[in-house]
Amino acid sequence: xxxxxxxxxxxxxxxxxxxxxxxxxxxxxxxxxxxxxxxxxxxxxxxxxxxxxxxxxxxxxxxxxxxxxxxxxxxxxxxxxxxxxxxxxxxxxxxxxxxxxxxxxxxxxxxxxxxxxxxxxxxxxxxxxxxxxxxxxxxxx
Numbered sequence: 001x002x003x004x005x006x007x008x009x010x011x012x013x014x015x016x017x018x019x020x021x022x023x024x025x026x027x028x029x030x031x032x033x034x035x036x037x038x039x040x041x042x043x044x045x046x047x048x049x050x051x052x053x054x055x056x057x058x059x060x061x062x063x064x065x066x067x068x069x070x071x072x073x074x075x076x077x078x079x080x081x082x083x084x085x086x087x088x089x090x091x092x093x094x095x096x097x098x099x100x101x102x103x104x105x106x107x108x109x110x111x112x113x114x115x116x117x118x119x120x121x122x123x124x125x126x127x128x129x130x131x132x133x134x135x136x137x138x139x140x141x
Contacts, residue, residue, distance in 0.1 A: 027130075029125075042069060051109045072119075076090055100129075117129060
């Protein structure tokens with residue numbers, strides 16, 4: 001998968017794609033994603049995407065998940081202050097906040113906006129996320 005920067009120049013990234021011009025984010029957490037995976041769609045979740053100086057996705061936060069998604073995501077639940085190395089996907093059940101670490105790096109920018117999000121599950125695991133921004137402008141962070 002590829003990240004497209006604000007000028008749509010292609011930048012390789014393993015399993016993460018961000019297209020700033022259209023506000024589309026794709027994360028592939030398992031490969032291949034089966035066509036018969038279970039899909040859940042939610043509207044108006046706060047999406048935060050951290051980028052480094054080369055426009056690579058570092059971290060993705062999905063904040064304000066609806067209650068019906070917390071049960072299928074509960075396998076990723078961590079204590080309020082997780083220890084280092086708790087895994088690339090973590091869920092704070094109290095805050096309904098899913099955090100996905102894509103790669104290490106120094107955050108240079110953050111895009112924060114409301115998004116419609118599609119979650120794909122296979123078995124008990126999350127295998128892919130696709131999010132499309134819905135707000136007109138970035139919220140500064």
